[in-house]
Amino acid sequence: MNHHQWDDAHALSGAYAVDALDAEERARFESHLENCQHCRDEVDGLRDAAAALGSSQPTEPPSSVRDAVLAGITGIRPLPPVTAEPVPVPDTPPSPAADLSARRRLRQLRRVPLLVAAAVILIATAGLAVWSPWSAPDDEKVHLSVTERVLTADDAARVEAAFDDGSRATVVISRSVGRAVILTEDMAQPPDGRVYALWLQSPAGVMVPAGLMPDDPDATVPLDGDASRATAVGITIEPDGGSPEPTSEPIAVFPLEA
Known part of the structure; x- marks a missing residue:
């Protein structure tokens, strides 16, 4: 093999690592590998990276990531291609040291786009198993609201209460999520001048403020605070703005199973 013809063989390590060379290029590069420890190390490193990507668990990014990527496609100007400036021919041949330095710089310039291409191939081949942004049903609950997580939890438990006027309220609690939700x-x-206040009862029997109900006859409201050890949920009528502790007898108490 002509040394000058194949001087940029170092630049093919990325493509070789992901099996992106044709048969002739592959044979020549493997011949080059026999005498180039640097390329052998680089190929090993790229293959390790691809293997690590392929063994990672699928994750789902927030929807904002997809929106940002799509917006960036039209909003980011790509860099112009790298072009080589004409090099004047010297009157005298360059020294061996200068010639070697120039060839090394040329080789480095050639490697840049090929390494980028290799990185893209690695992402395209291994990343398919790692980056499955909008098709990971097992991870969907990570991005749900508190209310959705409680209502869809495997351990969700419901406690209902009916009032004399025919209205109803239901408390749903999930110990695994650690939160409770009330539906009216x-x-x-x-x-007038009063508000429904929500309370979580601690194991010691203390009523802890858990938020206020909106002025809506049909509402779904997540209670504030940790409900993982709560023994009951209460509703009282308090002055506008609420109170740090109940000032009236509860109009409803929802006992929660341990």
Whole structure:
């Protein structure tokens, strides 16, 4: 093999690592590998990277990542291609040292786009198993709201209460999520200047503030605070803005199983 003809063989390590060379190029590069420890190390490193990507668990990124990528496609200007400037022919031949330095610089320039291409191939081949952004049903719950996570939890437990006026309220709790949600149907409005206040009862029997109900007869509201050890949920009528502790008897108490 002509040395000058194959001087850029170092640049093919990335393509070789992902089996992107044709038969002739592959044979020549393997011949080159026999005498180039640097390329052998580089090929091994790229193959290790591809193997690590392929063994990773699929993850789902936030939807904002997809939106940002798509927006960037039209908003980011690509760099112009690298072109070589004409090199004047010297009156005298360059020294061996200068010739070697020039060939090394040329080889480095040639390697840049090929290494980028190899990186893209690695992502395209191994990344298919790693980066499955919009088809990972096992991870969907990671991005759900608190209310959705509670209502769809495997351990979700429901406690219902009916009022004399026909309205209803249901508390759903998930110990694994550590939160509770209340759902109301036809709930009457509280008196003027008053509000429905929500409470979580601690194992010691203390009622801890857990938020306020909106002025909506049909509402779904996640309770504030950790419900993983709560023994009950209560509703009281409090002054607008709520209170640090109940000021009236509960109009409803939802006992929660341990």
